[in-house]
Amino acid sequence: MNAPMTSGSVHPAVLLLLELGHRARQAQTVQELEFLLVNDTRLLLPYRQAVWWTQEGGVQTLSGVVQPDANAPYAQWAVQVCRHMAQHQPRLGVFTAADVPPDLAAQWSQWWPAHAVWLPMSQPTPGTPGSTQGEAASAGLLLLGADPFPADRLPVLGEWCSMWGHAWRALQRRRMASPRQWWAHLRQQQAQAAWWRRPVVWAVAAVAVLAVWPVHLTVLAPGELVAAQPAVLRAPMDGVVEQIHVQPNEMVKQGQLLFNLDEAQLASRLEVSEQALQTAEAEYRQFAQLALGDVRSKSQLAALAGKIGERRAEQAFLTEQRQRAQVLAPHDGMVLFDAPSEWIGKPVQTGERVMRIAQPDAVEVEAWLPIGDAIALQPGAPVQLYLAADPLAAVQAQVRYVAYDAVARPDGQYAYRVRAQLVQPGTQRIGLKGTAKLQGERVSLAYWMVRKPWASIRQWVAL
Incomplete structure (x- = not known):
């Protein structure tokens, strides 16, 4: 009977490969398996950085980083390099900046050390058992280091990636098959139960009842x-607010003075109108005396009388405008407006709202x-x-x-x-x-x- 093989007769790289394979089989999630790949592969081949990339998700995992940022410049540049290698190098091998396009090689020294190893893999799709020989790589591992990688370690590294890829594809198939398994289990339960006890029947009936359930149509605004029904007080004419005689939210009485416009211009025009009226009346009296002996003076009395009427109408209009410049409360209530300081000295136009009076x-x-x-x-x-x-x-x-x-x-x-x-x-x-x-x-x-x-x-x- 042969003696058991001891660790002394086995190459250390083989023992490390067995240990890593055991860890890969024990992984329960894809994230745990990817973390193992970028961090524990160091046991077989020393490197400075490791990048795990997939065609669908880009940079998935980085060595020494808990969660990579897909929008970071480093991650975006690494995705471009990985896509180039997946298209032009379908097998495991080493490469340098000279093996990538010039636009990518220009930034190589900024992000990576001089030497790199590319290990391509293929991601399984639903209905396929796994990757095949010659299939275009849809995922890959990048190992980066400052010194050239030993050529004798590359076969061991390839074997480890083959073992890891087997576990990774198994977890991927399990995750993709779980909805189908759930659906098959549900159909089996339905086949064994009466039609009116089947969960699908009850679910469809519940959805139908809820769909026709009457509710009020509501909107938010x-x-x-x-x-x-507020009384809106507006500017009676064009002018400038001279004084506000009440405070915001103050209770006022009917006929109380609320605000007034500047009357300087109106007063000046009214005074001129009064003087013009007096002049017209004096002129009328003068021609009335001359008309007793002068026929021509008598003919001008009608025109002078019309001029007096015009001056009196103008005086009445300006007097009314001066009275309208003082705005009074139409009824009792609460006065609503902004701060008085915002209105004093402010020019207003005819019809512009100044304040309101409302019942509380x-x-x-x-x-x-x-x-x-x-x-x-x-x-x-x-x-x-x-x-x-x-x-x-x-x-x-x-x-x-x-x-x-x-x-x-x-x-x-x-x-x-x-x-x-x-x-x-x-x-x-x-x-x-x-x-x-x-x-x-x-x-x-x-x-x-x-x-x-x-x-x-x-x-x-x-x-």
């Missing part, structure tokens, strides 16, 4: 609390419905406003009207204005903003789920 308890919801979410909303449809200041308590309201035309918003988008009156007036103040939930008619759950994706697809695909 930016909303805020606004005054229900007359509040409603204003929402802006985007064009892409314009669902059918009937008067009285429920609206819930979730204020940013109090997102847990929704303000309940009902749709009062939806604008017919979309208008441009400050952000440049077009939307439909929606006004909704509060169900129960609360203590919320005007100006609070939030998100409004608008509830439309009932639709099926399937329509509710596919409405937005289908609308997006129809914008790009003509059916």
Whole structure:
């Protein structure tokens, strides 16, 4: 009987090869196996760097790195070198910068040492047992070192890569076959059970019920609390705001002075008009006295009387304009506007809004419905406003009207204005903003789920 072979009679490289093969068989995941390849191959052949590359994923693993960055310049350059070697060197062998294109060789010294070893492999595809002789490499291992690699170690390195590739392809086939195995197991269970007990039947029935389950069609839109029927106070004429006599959110009475425009120009024009009127009247009286004895002077009295009427009309108009320069409150309420310092000295045009007067308890919801979410909303449809200041308590309201035309918003988008009156007036103040939930008619759950994706697809695909 032959004596057992001892470690002293076996080459150390063979023992290391057996140890690495054992580790490869014990690997449970592809990631664990790839980490073993780039880091533990050093036991057979000393190197400085190792790169594991696949055609589908690029640089998968680097020696000494936990997770490589695929977008890093080093990784992108290494991918180009690996693709070149996979196309032009289908077998194991050494190479240098002289064996790659000049554009890649120019950066060789920046990233790698002088010598490299290329070990090509082929990644399995579904339905194929593995790689074949002469098949184009879809994966490969690069080993890099400063000194030339010993030629006697390359056969051992090739054998180790063959062992490692066998384990790698086994894990790849197991991962790709798992969905088919699951499907076969499910079909076997269905064949053994009655049709009404089969899981697929129950699943299809559940999906069908859920697809036709009625739900409310809802959309979200930016909303805020606004005054229900405010009185808008606008500039009565072109001018400059001289003084603001109230403060923001102040309660005012009917007839109270709110603001006034600069009257200097109006006062000057009014004074000139009064002087012109007095001159016209004096001239009329003079010609009236001359008319007693002069027929020609009598003929000019009609023209002078018309001139006096013109001056009086001008004086009345300027007097009215001066009165309009002082804006009074049309009724009691709360005055709403920006800071007074923003208005004093500001030029305004006729009809420009300066402030509003609203009742504190007359509040409603204003929402802006985007064009892409314009669902059918009937008067009285429920609206819930979730204020940013109090997102847990929704303000309940009902749709009062939806604008017919979309208008441009400050952000440049077009939307439909929606006004909704509060169900129960609360203590919320005007100006609070939030998100409004608008509830439309009932639709099926399937329509509710596919409405937005289908609308997006129809914008790009003509059916």
